[in-house]
Amino acid sequence: VDPHSLSGTAGALTAPGMQMPFLDDGEGGGATWLADAPWALSSEAAVSPSLAWSDSPDAAYSNLLDGTSLTLAAPMDLSAARTPVLCFSHQCAFLPNDFANVECSTNNGVSWTVLTNYTGVAIGPWQRVRLSLALATNSAQVRVRFRITTDAPGATGNEDHGGRRF
Numbered sequence: 001v002d003p004h005s006l007s008g009t010a011g012a013l014t015a016p017g018m019q020m021p022f023l024d025d026g027e028g029g030g031a032t033w034l035a036d037a038p039w040a041l042s043s044e045a046a047v048s049p050s051l052a053w054s055d056s057p058d059a060a061y062s063n064l065l066d067g068t069s070l071t072l073a074a075p076m077d078l079s080a081a082r083t084p085v086l087c088f089s090h091q092c093a094f095l096p097n098d099f100a101n102v103e104c105s106t107n108n109g110v111s112w113t114v115l116t117n118y119t120g121v122a123i124g125p126w127q128r129v130r131l132s133l134a135l136a137t138n139s140a141q142v143r144v145r146f147r148i149t150t151d152a153p154g155a156t157g158n159e160d161h162g163g164r165r166f
Contacts, residue, residue: 065148108141
């Protein structure tokens with residue numbers, strides 16, 4: 001079974017802020033996401049046909065990044081969702097003291113809850129992740145973000161996120 005297959009996943013391409021299900025593989029461009037520098041769509045490695053979001057396109061990630069993020073541009077309305085989940089595929093290499101958080105907001109980005117984090121790990125090839133969004137049930141202002149923070153010089157690695165599926 002292909003772990004990156006959309007088999008069994010309900011999805012539809014929608015404009016930002018529309019009802020779920022929401023699916024974005026990056027191939028339609030970057031308008032669905034707010035990308036802090038250096039986040040960008042890149043063709044260096046992808047699960048979808050040719051593009052994935054990367055915090056370090058074609059290079060090792062930078063030092064002294066203070067929470068640079070890739071954030072859903074508009075809120076999703078999950079008020080009718082019974083068991084919402086966030087699915088994405090990623091590969092990464094982080095040194096200790098450098099980390100990536102996957103976060104969710106139920107109040108349109110006023111506050112954030114960490115769903116999971118990665119630090120001091122190397123994950124590859126692409127690994128599919130499925131996280132519960134139970135905290136967002138009954139919320140009409142749900143946003144997700146991928147955020148990285150790195151320490152002083154000497155850190156190397158990168159984090160690529162692709163094929164986000166909501």
